[in-house]
Amino acid sequence: MDKKSIIGIAVVAVLFLGFAYFNSQQQKEYLEQKAAYEAYVDSVAAAARAAAPVADSLASGNGVQAEVAAAEAAAAVRERQVETLGESLTAAREAEAEEFIVENDVMAVLFSTRGGQIKGVTLKDYTQYGPRGKRDRKIEMMDPATARFGLSFYLKNGLKNVPVNTLDYVFTAQPVVGEADGAKSVVMRLPVAEGAYLEYRYLIYDTAAPERDYLVDFDVRLVNMAPEMANQTQIQIDWANTTFQNEKGFQNENMYTTLSYRFPDETSIEELGMSEGAKSKNISTQVNWVAFKQQFFSSVFIAPDNVSYANLAFDTAAPxxxxxxxxxxxxxxxxxxxxxxxxxxxxxxxxxxxxxKKIGEPGGADIYLERLVPLGWGIFGWVNRWCVIPVFDFLRNYIGSFGIIIFILVLLVKLVISPLTYKSYVSMAKMRLVKPQIDELAKKYPKPEDAMKKQQATMELYKKAGINPMGGCIPMLIQMPILIAMFRFFPASIELREQPFLWADDLSSYDSIVNLPFSIPFYGDHVSLFALLMAVSLFGYSWFNYQQTASSQPQMAGMKFMMVYMMPIMMLFWFNSYSSGLCYYYLLSNIFTIGQTLVIRRMVDDNKIHAIMQANAAKKSKGKKSKFQQRYEELMRQQEAQQRAKRK
Structure with missing residues (x-):
């Protein structure tokens, strides 16, 4: 490594360490500010407590003396607040809060002048799964009693810095104004001093475009605030809310509910992960957005210019x-x-x-909010994004039943891989036809030390017959990414939510034909018919497949219990609480695969295959060996010679 490279690495390391130290100091400063603010609140409360006994002691006297004492005590407390906060903030602290609702076609937003914040959001097009399966309540994105969004900063007061948290103050709300671009403007202000105020401006659109109408623009303006602000490098944001249970099963919904966030310039997102308890993480670098994500709904705070750091946490409620x-x-x-x-x-x-997918920054840059939909990583996500979702969306334009759409989706997948399925069957048929010759080779080379000769002879036989030993596995390998992609797609697809089919009232959740009075470990307290039928179809497919392969592949005999019996039972336990749409897809996939194999069996003539194999063998026996075959045979001879040398 040259001198310039070493210097470059050293400079990068110094910059990185300096940046990390700067951010740690910012967080330290925030904690100190928070402690100072809490001390200030305690001092105001102490003043109120000190004045209360005076009023109480005089309350036993005549009414006039009691009223005078109470007024004097209140005046003393207020005077201290005015000395600390100023007249404007003291008045804002004493004011009565009001709440009002602003709506568009897709949601109703509840505002509170206490903190100038959004206290609740109701989604008009979606309902909550309630007791006994009732869906008579709209989705509430948060519990208004616990929702909070506040800014914390410091104001100057002589030689002291006064902490201010907007959640403690009542903003003055301007009348809701309709904008020319179809938006409703909500403006709230917190007066800080004469001519200086903090302004919140919310914009709620109604454009019949969901990617715009579910967004609320939130602009914060510091009007003439610079002379009032203390020396500080950060303004703190405190955002929190508690979410409701919206889906049928607590465990399944909780598995998809977490806190997500994105780093700037990253195409992927990060999550705190699943937990039935509490989790937290302190991030000392910039973050582009933070999402309180549930299975099918999210509340997202978006900062186009990024926040400097984020301390994130969640705690899980009782089921x-x-x-x-x-x-x-x-x-x-x-x-x-x-x-x-x-x-x-x-x-x-x-x-x-x-x-x-259509939501981006004002300049048009992609912020990858669509990653909130867990479609899987790598090839599984690609299959969902570029194949499954486009086909699914296309079919939705013409077909109203999602059960029929899933049926067509299975049919299309099976048609696409049908040539591979055909080749797989032919490959297994060839292996079945050469089974007697394989048995003869086993008799010819019975000794363990002849294993190399036996393997070489078997490969030579396969080559002459035109058999690819992996031919029977290729369709399964091709289907595997599709099956796993579907495993991620159906539980995350909000399109299936509230969509009934046959006895299932919601294809995004499990179907229950019997509710058990007890819970079976790893199974649950209900019986899902689609999961049961899927397990039966898997048993039928496994048994049928075993019959096809066991005769040509003796090693399959040892796997009979696992393949034919154990796997369907495991899948039944695993999928009983999963999406009924997913179980329905796997059920159809197994049935179609069995049907395909039966059709191909009627189309394929074993005698013709045997004649083709003999012709191939005769042709290749006269032909010249390829260089690869020559090298392979030479390698086999060398390995056999080494084994003989070891035995001596």
């Missing part, structure tokens, strides 16, 4: 409660005296791939 998870996110955005404001946005809506 018997109506709640699911409590999310918290503490973030920071840079501040300088020149800062005039920040442009943020919220997304409150479904985890629908076609909607999330």
């Amino acid at each position: 018997e409660s109506s709640l699911l998870k409590t999310f918290t996110a503490q973030m920071g955005v840079p501040y300088t005296p020149q800062t005039e404001g920040y442009d943020f946005a919220f997304y409150f809506g479904p985890n629908k791939y076609s909607i999330l």
